[in-house]
Amino acid sequence: MKIFINRNLGTERMKELEDIGYDIIYVPERDFRNLKREDVEAWDNIDEIYSADVWFTYMGFDQFDITKMKNLKYIHLTSAGINQVPVEHLIKKDIILSNNTTGYAIPMAESVVMYILEVYKNSRKMFKYQDSKAWKTDMSWIELSGKRVGFLGTGNIAREAAKRLRVFDVELWGVNTNGRFIDGFDRCFSINNCDEFFRECDVIVGIMPATESTTGLIDEEKMLLMKEGSTLINIGRGNLINEADLEKNILKFRGVVLDVVEEEPLSTESKLWEYENVIITPHNCWVSENNIERLADRVIENMESFIKTGKPKEYLKNIKKGY
Numbered sequence: 001m002k003i004f005i006n007r008n009l010g011t012e013r014m015k016e017l018e019d020i021g022y023d024i025i026y027v028p029e030r031d032f033r034n035l036k037r038e039d040v041e042a043w044d045n046i047d048e049i050y051s052a053d054v055w056f057t058y059m060g061f062d063q064f065d066i067t068k069m070k071n072l073k074y075i076h077l078t079s080a081g082i083n084q085v086p087v088e089h090l091i092k093k094d095i096i097l098s099n100n101t102t103g104y105a106i107p108m109a110e111s112v113v114m115y116i117l118e119v120y121k122n123s124r125k126m127f128k129y130q131d132s133k134a135w136k137t138d139m140s141w142i143e144l145s146g147k148r149v150g151f152l153g154t155g156n157i158a159r160e161a162a163k164r165l166r167v168f169d170v171e172l173w174g175v176n177t178n179g180r181f182i183d184g185f186d187r188c189f190s191i192n193n194c195d196e197f198f199r200e201c202d203v204i205v206g207i208m209p210a211t212e213s214t215t216g217l218i219d220e221e222k223m224l225l226m227k228e229g230s231t232l233i234n235i236g237r238g239n240l241i242n243e244a245d246l247e248k249n250i251l252k253f254r255g256v257v258l259d260v261v262e263e264e265p266l267s268t269e270s271k272l273w274e275y276e277n278v279i280i281t282p283h284n285c286w287v288s289e290n291n292i293e294r295l296a297d298r299v300i301e302n303m304e305s306f307i308k309t310g311k312p313k314e315y316l317k318n319i320k321k322g323y
Contacts, residue, residue: 001307002071004052006060007078013296020304025049032063040064054306056299059084074306076299080104080157080286081237083210087319098302098315102156103294104286108235109160111259111285112205116165119231119255120144124279142254145169150201152217153208153236154182161205173197177213177321191217198225203233210237211321220245223252233257235285238264247271250278259285 003022006029008014017024025048032040040046040063050068058078066072066089075090077099090097118124121141129136147170151158154174162172162184172185175197179190189197191213198204204226208214218232219242226232231254234241238260250256250272257279258272264283272278302312 001054002048002052003054003056003303004049006057007295009292009296009299013300016300017303020300021307022054022303025052029058029060032060035063037063037065054303061086074098074312076302076312078295081210082316082319083237085319090319096306096312096315097319098312100295100298101314103291103298104288105156105160106294107288107291108157108207108285109164111235112161112233113164115233115235115257115259115279115285116144116149116203116231118279119257124276147171147202148173148200149203149205150174150197151185152204152206152214152240154185154188155207157207157235158205159184161207173201195225198222199227201230202227203231206232206234206240207236208240209321210239215239216242218242218246220249223249226252228252229254231255231257233259235259238262243270243272250275253277255279257281259283 001022002025003017004025004027006027008026008028009017014024014026025045027049043049049064051071052069053071053073055069055072055075056078057075061084066086072093072095074096075085075098077085077097080099080101082097082099085097089095120143122138125138145168149165149170150173151162152175154176158174159182165172166184174182174185174188175191175194176182176188177191179188179193181188206218208217214237217240223245229252234257239262241262243262246256255277256275259281260283261272266272266280272280298314302314305311305313
């Protein structure tokens with residue numbers, strides 16, 4: 001079985017794939033990232049690439065014509081998000097899709113803890129004091145203990161973050177599609193009935209996938225429900241927050257943390273750069289020295305299952321929903 005790979009997993013892990021039974025066609029993403037489709041169509045090995053049964057990639061869908069991959073049965077993404085994927089074609093051709101939902105959970109969970117503490121302990125202000133060599137006590141620090149932290153999304157990342165936040169003696173609430181209870185949370189709400197969630201949480205963390213029901217979910221109506229002096233963090237998908245509404249209501253928040261925005265990179269003209277209560281990081285919260293090893297573990301586990309049973313161990317059961 002042929003696998004077209006765009007991310008090197010290291011010599012040993014690539015050898016594991018070969019031992020399982022895969023013939024590897026390896027083309028790193030850097031080789032085509034800035035090319036047009038007509039450029040890659042002229043490659044000498046394009047016919048071999050298009051003959052692959054499995055594709056392991058992140059962003060090759062603009063450069064390679066998936067409609068010419070007649071043998072393609074399964075795609076595994078290096079990312080958690082699937083916005084780049086031609087979903088309708090996969091559904092039409094019954095192509096299985098899996099993503100990297102677990103690989104980034106730990107570094108993103110740790111980032112959530114960091115972001116909350118940065119807001120509560122005024123890290124941005126303290127770093128400015130340090131840069132100016134100013135020894136100033138800041139009496140506006142507050143405790144995390146006893147607060148209510150809410151997660152929009154109760155998947156792997158939220159559960160890992162909740163596990164770490166529990167030691168701070170916080171109450172943990174979550175929102176998902178139908179309000180089903182998730183272990184590790186004290187209460188859960190459905191996405192269609194979550195006004196109480198927005199009214200009562202001290203911190204709200206967005207970790208939802210980009211779907212029709214989540215786009216613009218945090219708009220002015222929801223922001224007005226939120227507590228004065230609350231904290232809003234978004235590490236999931238940039239379109240979860242209506243940024244125009246956020247700019248209008250920004251001063252009600254103790255802190256806003258944006259690791260993702262509607263259009264990346266964030267324009268230098270955006271007013272969001274200017275507010276003292278806003279922390280911006282460049283889609284960075286997933287970064288870790290252990291990512292490649294976790295990704296390789298998931299890929300090899302799925303690929304071994306696929307070659308034995310025709311299905312990966314973990315995959316998206318409903319691609320249209322985005323998870």
